[in-house]
Amino acid sequence: MRIRISHETSYRYDAPTHGVIQTLRLTPRNHDGQFVADWRIDVSEDARLDVHEDAFGNITHTFSADGPFGALTVHVEGEVDVQDTAGIVRGAVERFPPSLFLRATPLTTPDEAIMDFAREVRTGDDLATLHALLARIHRDIAYDTKPTRTDTTAAEAFTLKRGVCQDLTHVFLTAARHLGIAARYVGGYFHRSDGVVDQQAGHAWAEAYVPSIGWVGFDPANGICTTDSHVRVAAGLDYLGAAPVRGTRYGGGAESMAVRVHVDQAARQVQS
Numbered sequence: 366m367r368i369r370i371s372h373e374t375s376y377r378y379d380a381p382t383h384g385v386i387q388t389l390r391l392t393p394r395n396h397d398g399q400f401v402a403d404w405r406i407d408v409s410e411d412a413r414l415d416v417h418e419d420a421f422g423n424i425t426h427t428f429s430a431d432g433p434f435g436a437l438t439v440h441v442e443g444e445v446d447v448q449d450t451a452g453i454v455r456g457a458v459e460r461f462p463p464s465l466f467l468r469a470t471p472l473t474t475p476d477e478a479i480m481d482f483a484r485e486v487r488t489g490d491d492l493a494t495l496h497a498l499l500a501r502i503h504r505d506i507a508y509d510t511k512p513t514r515t516d517t518t519a520a521e522a523f524t525l526k527r528g529v530c531q532d533l534t535h536v537f538l539t540a541a542r543h544l545g546i547a548a549r550y551v552g553g554y555f556h557r558s559d560g561v562v563d564q565q566a567g568h569a570w571a572e573a574y575v576p577s578i579g580w581v582g583f584d585p586a587n588g589i590c591t592t593d594s595h596v597r598v599a600a601g602l603d604y605l606g607a608a609p610v611r612g613t614r615y616g617g618g619a620e621s622m623a624v625r626v627h628v629d630q631a632a633r634q635v636q637s
Contacts, residue, residue: 366593367631368556371442374610375623381433382617390599391441391609392424397456399597404443410434421606422458423599444631445596452590454572454580463547463574472603473539476520483540491546492575495583498540503588506533515604530569530586531604537571537585547574552607553598554628564626567609
């Protein structure tokens with residue numbers, strides 16, 4: 366399936382800001398089952414985009430824009446061909462051994478409740494355990510955009526039994542790592558099958574390492590392994606390592622941010 370994506374992040378400042386520095390993880394790259402047909406980034410202010418790769422092999426763009434200005438917009442759009450690989454991820458850039466992704470972070474440190482939960486779903490087989498974990502998180506934690514923030518921990522979201530895809534993914538990572546299964550956070554986009562194309566943000570899911578298979582994608586927000594509806598953009602230990610936009614600004618008073626994401630199937634070409 367060819368997926369067309371448009372992602373716009375707009376900032377407004379109470380007073381003109383003196384300048385902004387941002388790092389963007391908004392560019393997907395090719396791997397088995399995913400081919401980037403077209404992709405571009407536009408920044409509303411005059412800025413040079415410096416491209417490089419971070420420690421995890423994600424494509425990043427860094428820019429600085431000198432003020433004064435009262436608003437800033439970062440817009441990315443493009444098309445990506447995706448094939449269903451039954452959730453198996455091969456051909457991605459791998460800078461570290463899977464064991465690195467057993468490491469807990471401040472956002473993915475387990476408490477007693479998550480440790481008990483992980484032990485409840487454990488079976489004698491890693492893959493079966495991961496599927497059980499996927500089903501239980503999808504069933505037990507309601508998708509809700511209101512109670513959590515970007516700095517909400519897995520333990521906090523698990524206590525609330527509510528959260529967004531980022532929170533469900535953090536709970537999955539935390540439980541899997543507690544069971545000795547390497548797991549990482551993935552940020553990207555998801556093409557919905559219900560016809561909804563306008564979304565409030567990008568999507569997030571987990572990848573876990575099964576020695577006999579390799580990396581496998583698990584989407585607890587949707588209760589499925591990843592399919593040709595998932596466009597993979599960036600991976601890390603948690604949200605902070607794969608955040609689409611991170612940066613700082615100088616002055617400008619209070620800031621408001623609006624995000625618009627449009628994910629749709631690209632028009633099919635007519636073959637003669």
